[in-house]
Amino acid sequence: MTLHDYDIGILGGGAAGLTVAAGAAQLGAKTLVIEKGEKLGGDCLHYGCVPSKTLIQTAHVYHLIKNAQRFGLPSVEVKPVDFRKIAERIQGVIRTIQKHDSEERFCSLGAKVEFGDVAFADDHAVHLNGRTVTARNWVIATGSSASIPQVKGLEQTPFLTNRDLYSFEKLPESLVILGAGPIAAEMAQAFCRLGTRVSIIQRGHQILSNEDEDMADLVMEVLKREGVAFYLNAAIVSTRDLGKTKEVVIKTGEGQTSTLQAQALLVALGREANLKGLNLEGIGIPFDAKGLQLDSRLRTVHKHIYGAGDVTGSFQFTHAAGYEGSIVVSNAIFHLPRKANYTFVPWCTYTHPELASIGMNEKRAKAAGIAYSVWTEEFKGNDRSLTEGEEIGKIKMILNDREKPIGVQIIGPRAGDLMGEWVTVMTGGVRLSTLASSVHPYPTLGEINKKVAGAFLSKKIFSPTIRKGLRLFFDLKGRACGMDEIGRNG
Numbered sequence: 001m002t003l004h005d006y007d008i009g010i011l012g013g014g015a016a017g018l019t020v021a022a023g024a025a026q027l028g029a030k031t032l033v034i035e036k037g038e039k040l041g042g043d044c045l046h047y048g049c050v051p052s053k054t055l056i057q058t059a060h061v062y063h064l065i066k067n068a069q070r071f072g073l074p075s076v077e078v079k080p081v082d083f084r085k086i087a088e089r090i091q092g093v094i095r096t097i098q099k100h101d102s103e104e105r106f107c108s109l110g111a112k113v114e115f116g117d118v119a120f121a122d123d124h125a126v127h128l129n130g131r132t133v134t135a136r137n138w139v140i141a142t143g144s145s146a147s148i149p150q151v152k153g154l155e156q157t158p159f160l161t162n163r164d165l166y167s168f169e170k171l172p173e174s175l176v177i178l179g180a181g182p183i184a185a186e187m188a189q190a191f192c193r194l195g196t197r198v199s200i201i202q203r204g205h206q207i208l209s210n211e212d213e214d215m216a217d218l219v220m221e222v223l224k225r226e227g228v229a230f231y232l233n234a235a236i237v238s239t240r241d242l243g244k245t246k247e248v249v250i251k252t253g254e255g256q257t258s259t260l261q262a263q264a265l266l267v268a269l270g271r272e273a274n275l276k277g278l279n280l281e282g283i284g285i286p287f288d289a290k291g292l293q294l295d296s297r298l299r300t301v302h303k304h305i306y307g308a309g310d311v312t313g314s315f316q317f318t319h320a321a322g323y324e325g326s327i328v329v330s331n332a333i334f335h336l337p338r339k340a341n342y343t344f345v346p347w348c349t350y351t352h353p354e355l356a357s358i359g360m361n362e363k364r365a366k367a368a369g370i371a372y373s374v375w376t377e378e379f380k381g382n383d384r385s386l387t388e389g390e391e392i393g394k395i396k397m398i399l400n401d402r403e404k405p406i407g408v409q410i411i412g413p414r415a416g417d418l419m420g421e422w423v424t425v426m427t428g429g430v431r432l433s434t435l436a437s438s439v440h441p442y443p444t445l446g447e448i449n450k451k452v453a454g455a456f457l458s459k460k461i462f463s464p465t466i467r468k469g470l471r472l473f474f475d476l477k478g479r480a481c482g483m484d485e486i487g488r489n490g
């Protein structure tokens with residue numbers, strides 16, 4: 001048997017790579033993590049989830065203060081924000097979480113961490129900082145970066161990506177965002193709430209194009225009301241650097257050309273896997289801009305080289321990266337064949353209201369030719385929502401023709417957290433009757449989950465057949481009051 005330096009080598013110290021490292025090292029595998037950047041933690045910690053959600057919360061608090069009167073409070077004169085203070089808070093949160101993702105912690109778990117540029121020498125060896133390191137298994141977990149489109153003038157126009165958003169010296173006065181996916185929507189609202197004039201340019205006819213139109217439109221309506229300008233069905237023709245401002249020329253569906261100018265330009269048009277420079281071509285591993293070609297056990301054409309995280313090109317979320325990391329540990333270390341199954345991987349866009357999803361929505365069910373029914377409940381019927389001034393939103397439960405839930409979407413306050421219950425229901429195959437009969441604390445937003453399940457079941461329970469049966473067997477006497485009697489006695 002060939003002797004390798006390590007049992008498992010991992011390229012990339014982000015969510016996926018660190019999940020594999022923690023699992024493998026704790027199981028006794030000699031583990032190496034190689035990270036190209038200066039610190040562990042990846043995009044999520046440094047330029048993604050953590051800074052964006054910290055910024056969103058700051059913007060939310062500022063928005064609440066500005067709208068104090070809505071809550072019966074005196075109106076408040078607010079000063080403009082000092083972005084350096086916001087950036088400090090963001091860096092503070094990152095530093096706190098960084099401890100969990102530190103070299104020291106991984107060393108204490110038993111994994112060695114090295115920093116540097118890496119490329120495959122052959123399917124078991126990599127070149128790292130002038131030496132060759134070998135491993136029995138390798139995991140490619142190098143994440144993704146903002147995809148930059150071929151647009152006339154863009155190369156000569158200074159633009160921002162998600163990596164540049166959290167360290168401004170000063171809040172930009174105006175911002176044009178190319179794209180209308182989750183990152184674009186979240187950042188548009190956050191910057192708009194902080195005082196930036198924000199415009200979104202979207203090629204399609206709706207924002208958040210993976211979501212059902214009615215849900216995405218609700219998000220858009222809220223953002224519009226708060227001041228974000230939307231240009232839908234708009235193609236980006238060119239960009240130009242005008243010094244203090246950047247210019248974007250767009251062509252709308254009707255063929256009209258418009259020119260937008262803003263102090264800053266953000267490119268948020270999807271993600272591209274970080275796979276260049278690893279010499280994957282040299283060892284015969286196929287990939288494209290979206291990601292690696294993998295089998296269902298997340299193996300490349302070399303069965304001992306795996307892919308996990310954003311490089312899979314599938315569900316580009318931190319929790320999906322963690323899930324894929326656990327699949328790799330099962331396959332590579334435990335040698336228990338395990339396939340990735342994304343059927344019930346949830347996700348959430350953290351606008352306010354949040355939009356969370358799991359499984360099929362109407363769009364996906366239609367595309368798959370699945371017969372379905374839709375059950376909805378609105379947050380304006382939820383007592384806790386009303387007490388919190390959060391009337392906007394709804395839950396949509398999608399059932400198949402056997403009346404099993406195949407998907408749920410929630411748009412509303414803390415939708416991401418509310419989705420947790422559906423993750424358990426759907427992954428665990430919990431019956432809707434169990435959810436509907438379980439006791440939820442009152443008043444909570446979570447009651448909406450129970451209510452939508454109950455709405456479906458009550459149609460059956462309170463049916464004419466059941467009523468007829470009960471009357472027959474137990475001699476029930478029927479209605480005691482009808483609408484026509486109201487007021488007759490008073």
Ligand SMILES: Cc1cc2nc3c(=O)[nH]c(=O)nc-3n(C[C@H](O)[C@H](O)[C@H](O)COP(=O)(O)OP(=O)(O)OC[C@H]3O[C@@H](n4cnc5c(N)ncnc54)[C@H](O)[C@@H]3O)c2cc1C
Pocket residue numbers: 011012013014015016017034035036037039040041042043044045047048049050052053116117118141142143144162183274277278308309310311315316317318319320321350
């Ligand atoms: C603005 C933004 C907001 C987001 N918000 C959320 C959210 O709220 N919730 C959510 O679930 N997901 C969110 N995501 C997505 C999430 O950040 C990613 O899905 C997640 O980071 C993927 O983990 P990963 O391990 O695949 O990649 P990463 O976490 O990016 O880690 C990859 C690591 O590999 C390193 N690397 C790159 N090339 C090499 C190389 N050649 N050699 C060695 N190392 C290399 C990188 O430096 C990096 O440290 C967000 C993303 C962005 C951009």
